[in-house]
Amino acid sequence: MSISQNLKNILATIPSGVKLIAVSKTKPNEAIVEAYQSGQRIFGENKAQELAAKQKDLPSDIEWHMIGHMQSNKVKYIAPFVALIHSVDSLSLLQEINKQALKNNRIIGVLLQFYIAEEESKFGFSMEEAEALLNSEEYKAFKNIEVCGVMGMATFTENQEQIKKEFKQLKTYFTQLKSAHFSEKERFNEISMGMSGDYLLAIQEGSTMVRVGSSIFGGR
Numbered sequence: 001m002s003i004s005q006n007l008k009n010i011l012a013t014i015p016s017g018v019k020l021i022a023v024s025k026t027k028p029n030e031a032i033v034e035a036y037q038s039g040q041r042i043f044g045e046n047k048a049q050e051l052a053a054k055q056k057d058l059p060s061d062i063e064w065h066m067i068g069h070m071q072s073n074k075v076k077y078i079a080p081f082v083a084l085i086h087s088v089d090s091l092s093l094l095q096e097i098n099k100q101a102l103k104n105n106r107i108i109g110v111l112l113q114f115y116i117a118e119e120e121s122k123f124g125f126s127m128e129e130a131e132a133l134l135n136s137e138e139y140k141a142f143k144n145i146e147v148c149g150v151m152g153m154a155t156f157t158e159n160q161e162q163i164k165k166e167f168k169q170l171k172t173y174f175t176q177l178k179s180a181h182f183s184e185k186e187r188f189n190e191i192s193m194g195m196s197g198d199y200l201l202a203i204q205e206g207s208t209m210v211r212v213g214s215s216i217f218g219g220r
């Protein structure tokens, strides 16, 4: 099936309040253009240099999201334009994002990535670590970042109950942080969870942003 048909099929299953991030990592610009021409405007990549190279060559009204683990020394490549960084998992990374955002005279939106999976390899904060970050003096001094919500990746498994439990956990973290650390006028509203295999379940559990790659662009 074509990229535009895949997009159409997926959009038909997503409620209007949920944003679709089309994950275009490893895919050529032509594939992104095809999705763009069928109306998609938000794209996600997991490598800073690949993201910067694509941004340079593609339409300027694309909203680019960084969804992959980041090293601090790569923030500079995307700071001039990135709309949202989903994968913030340390204070030092947040510090560098704040610094590069200031340099570019911008405020960069970020999500705090949580560790919700059973797998050892996944990145992210525990609730205790996130609380410590939000309570720190360093964090309170950052003027050029805006924490807009949370992100998580469920365990790679067929077990729907397991995945559901992990999404519920992320939603609980979100709700607790929102009530303890963010006022009504702050835009702490996003729960980024759900990929090709589990986005419908993620939406059931309260996702506001799904990150879908292979179901749109084919396998990698």
Ligand SMILES: *Cc1c(COP(=O)(O)O)cnc(C)c1O
Pocket: 023, 025, 046, 067, 068, 153, 194, 195, 196, 197, 211, 212, 213, 214, 215
């Ligand atoms: C690759 C990736 C996705 C998309 O995965 P698909 O299974 O291809 O939909 C979503 N989130 C992150 C963080 C990714 O790296």
